[in-house]
Amino acid sequence: MKGKTKEQPVSELAELRQRIADLEASETELKRAEEELGESLKREQFLGDIIRNASVAVGIGYPDGRLGENNAAFQELTGYSDEELRAIDWNTVLTPPEWEELETARLQELHRTKKPVLYEKEYIRKDGSRVPIELLVHPKLDSAGDIERYFAFVTDITERKRAEDALAQRVQELETFNRLAVGRELRMVELKRQVNELAEQLGKEPPYDLSLLE
Helix, strand or coil, rough: CCCCCHHHHHHHHHHHHHHHHHHHHHHHHHHHHHHHHHHHHHHHHHHHHHHHHCEEEEECCCCCEEEEEEEEHHHHCCCCCCHHHHCCCCHHHHHCCCHHHHHHHHHHHHHCCCEEEEEEEECCCCCCCEEEEEEEEEEECCCCCEEEEEEEEEECHHHHHHHHHHHHHHHHHHHHHHHHHHHHCCCCHHHHHHHHHHHHHHHCCCCCCCCCCC
């Protein structure tokens, strides 16, 4: 068996050193990737905690009517537990029939533009009562660019609706008062005109100056 040349050990040593350097670089890259993954998971957990504990109701819905993840505020708003919500069809159980046409139109807009939509409707709560809500619905797209699910922020607008109704009632009362006031004023003018005519018939000076109304 022939012995190794002087160059062979040097070449093998250089190869081993290169392998060690590659392993160290690979280990460093793996460690960096693990750290980045850990940071990403922490950020996702942080955002998840914010959503779960948010005072605004948040829910994930699917085009076929299924409900997915939702937070405590959403459960409180609807009166259903998380397990119950995942078993119902939001389009038929939560949405009153008279709101289906409007909601269908807004979701069609969402599918067409792939942009968030904002609209109002009502939810039917578990106890049968209704609550007026405002929804801001975002689309979640799949790899093909199609809408996979909806991500909705749901706000209870009961107090806002009460304020709007109270304002509308005050406006109606003011308009009624104005009509009565104008009618009374016109009646007063007519009576003054009649008094002036009678005064003229008696040869007296008309007591009321109505020249500005002529």
